[in-house]
Amino acid sequence: MKNHLFDLIFGHDVDRAARFLIDGHGRTLTYGELYDGAGQTANALVAAGVRPGDRVAAQIEKSAEALLVYLGCVRAGAVFLPLNTAYTAPEIAYFIDDASPALFIVDPKRLDILTPIASAAGAGVKTLDANGAGSFSDLVRTMPSEFENIERDPDDLAAILYTSGTTGRSKGAMLSHDNLASNALTLVDYWRFTKADVLLHALPIYHTHGLFVATNVVLLARASMIFLAKFDADDVMRRMRDVTCMMGVPTFYTRLLDHAGLTLESTRHMRLFVSGSAPLLAETHQEWRARTGHAILERYGMSETNMNTSNPYDGDRVPGTVGYPLPGVSLRIAHPESGAILPQGEIGVIEVKGPNVFLGYWNRPEITAKEFRADGFFITGDMGHIDERGYVHIVGRAKDLIITGGFNVYPKEVEEEIDFLPGVLESAVIGLSHRDFGEGVTAVVIAKPGASVTEQNILSALDGRLAKFKLPKRVLFLEQLPRNTMGKVQKNLLRDQFKDLYTPKS
Numbered sequence: 464m465k466n467h468l469f470d471l472i473f474g475h476d477v478d479r480a481a482r483f484l485i486d487g488h489g490r491t492l493t494y495g496e497l498y499d500g501a502g503q504t505a506n507a508l509v510a511a512g513v514r515p516g517d518r519v520a521a522q523i524e525k526s527a528e529a530l531l532v533y534l535g536c537v538r539a540g541a542v543f544l545p546l547n548t549a550y551t552a553p554e555i556a557y558f559i560d561d562a563s564p565a566l567f568i569v570d571p572k573r574l575d576i577l578t579p580i581a582s583a584a585g586a587g588v589k590t591l592d593a594n595g596a597g598s599f600s601d602l603v604r605t606m607p608s609e610f611e612n613i614e615r616d617p618d619d620l621a622a623i624l625y626t627s628g629t630t631g632r633s634k635g636a637m638l639s640h641d642n643l644a645s646n647a648l649t650l651v652d653y654w655r656f657t658k659a660d661v662l663l664h665a666l667p668i669y670h671t672h673g674l675f676v677a678t679n680v681v682l683l684a685r686a687s688m689i690f691l692a693k694f695d696a697d698d699v700m701r702r703m704r705d706v707t708c709m710m711g712v713p714t715f716y717t718r719l720l721d722h723a724g725l726t727l728e729s730t731r732h733m734r735l736f737v738s739g740s741a742p743l744l745a746e747t748h749q750e751w752r753a754r755t756g757h758a759i760l761e762r763y764g765m766s767e768t769n770m771n772t773s774n775p776y777d778g779d780r781v782p783g784t785v786g787y788p789l790p791g792v793s794l795r796i797a798h799p800e801s802g803a804i805l806p807q808g809e810i811g812v813i814e815v816k817g818p819n820v821f822l823g824y825w826n827r828p829e830i831t832a833k834e835f836r837a838d839g840f841f842i843t844g845d846m847g848h849i850d851e852r853g854y855v856h857i858v859g860r861a862k863d864l865i866i867t868g869g870f871n872v873y874p875k876e877v878e879e880e881i882d883f884l885p886g887v888l889e890s891a892v893i894g895l896s897h898r899d900f901g902e903g904v905t906a907v908v909i910a911k912p913g914a915s916v917t918e919q920n921i922l923s924a925l926d927g928r929l930a931k932f933k934l935p936k937r938v939l940f941l942e943q944l945p946r947n948t949m950g951k952v953q954k955n956l957l958r959d960q961f962k963d964l965y966t967p968k969s
């Protein structure tokens with residue numbers, strides 16, 4: 464039967480004997496084994512009581528078997544719901560209650576604490592560990608590989624991704640078969656993926672980057688990947704010679720720049736380095752180019768929309784920008800309150816529309832309605848502008864915007880000035896509650912190892928470079944910035960940590 468996403472993943476042109484992945488222990492999976500394994504997995508899901516449209520939640524370590532759960536769900540018409548392995552039991556309770564899955568696949572180490580949560584929501588529980596063993600695999604092994612795919616249309620749900628939810632509760636973004644398929648097809652083409660490619664995959668697979676961007680692109684290109692459980696700079700450098708491309712978050716690139724093995728020679732054969740999920744510092748882009756000769760290709764997307772923009776494959780990959788809207792994606796800049804479309808060059812909220820944009824938030828019709836304009840554009844919550852060459856620039860999340868004395872300050876603009884100063888590794892600029900100004904612009908700075916940089920140095924250097932109202936009222940120093948697993952700076956944690964800076968409790 465017709466199954467929109469799986470029919471594309473496993474078309475007639477697939478060579479069953481070709482390798483799909485090799486993991487960190489040298490275990491391989493061919494495309495034929497992938498197809499059969501997904502069939503067995505789909506049978507196991509049905510045997511475990513999963514019906515078409517049911518959610519299958521999984522909080523499991525990265526493994527080839529975990530990918531088979533995703534593909535088994537696609538074949539069985541179920542909705543795959545991957546959960547960050549770092550989530551604690553109370554966080555998990557919220558997701559399971561909200562999504563009411565039919566089945567929850569968990570790491571055996573967490574079976575005791577997660578079983579009551581699953582039971583309370585009426586979900587069955589099975590286990591799968593980092594080596595692919597557990598009660599779910601025991602069931603899979605007893606199943607035949609033949610499986611008649613469940614019919615799924617382009618608009619049917621394929622997955623729910625919960626947003627990272629740095630403010631308020633996280634919401635489940637509903638992604639359709641075509642949201643995933645159309646975006647992956649676009650990226651294969653835009654980034655020129657072919658079956659000759661070998662991707663270095665060191666990203667987690669509970670997030671859109673590692674699961675949908677990386678894995679679906681490899682699948683649809685009939686390419687292969689080296690599938691590592693986690694990012695480790697030594698390991699990645701050792702494997703570099705066997706791959707043609709890598710997709711990473713900015714932290715991968717900064718860590719590799721600290722590795723002596725990263726040279727022109729060790730990366731000469733590489734075709735493409737892609738970065739996304741968090742802003743790549745222009746300085747990292749430039750250092751990478753100087754060391755390796757490669758211009759990192761930065762792209763921009765989010766759980767709700769898959770990928771929206773990309774720097775070009777041919778042509779200038781401009782540091783500090785996220786490139787052009789992808790083919791088929793309409794992107795505009797609007798006034799955050801009125802929704803008026805702003806002229807080129809002005810900063811506003813980024814809005815997108817296209818086959819990549821999700822169907823809405825699970826169980827949250829009112830929030831969904833608020834986040835879409837009447838003409839179907841999704842309000843991303845990212846602030847940005849488009850330059851005269853058409854490149855999109857992101858200046859920060861709308862919620863990170865600082866309003867001080869009635870003036871808007873976009874953190875990125877201040878951060879860029881600070882990052883440029885000698886002795887500074889990186890910075891995060893936040894607004895903290897301030898009696899006179901409403902919010903006080905505050906810089907949190909990480910100095911380069913061994914550098915002696917002071918609050919006064921930074922404030923003097925910025926004076927004259929930025930309008931007075933944008934100047935930080937204080938500069939604080941930390942050893943490192945708090946980041947989530949995708950490398951995003953968690954400004955909410957910084958705001959919390961320093962919330963009484965200007966309004967000390969008496």
Ligand code: AMP
Binds near residue numbers: 738739741761762860
């Ligand atoms: P997530 O849903 O976890 O993928 O987070 C999506 C958010 O990550 C976006 O809304 C942006 O704020 C941010 N993001 C993703 N890619 C980039 C990028 N290349 N530059 C700046 N921010 C990015």
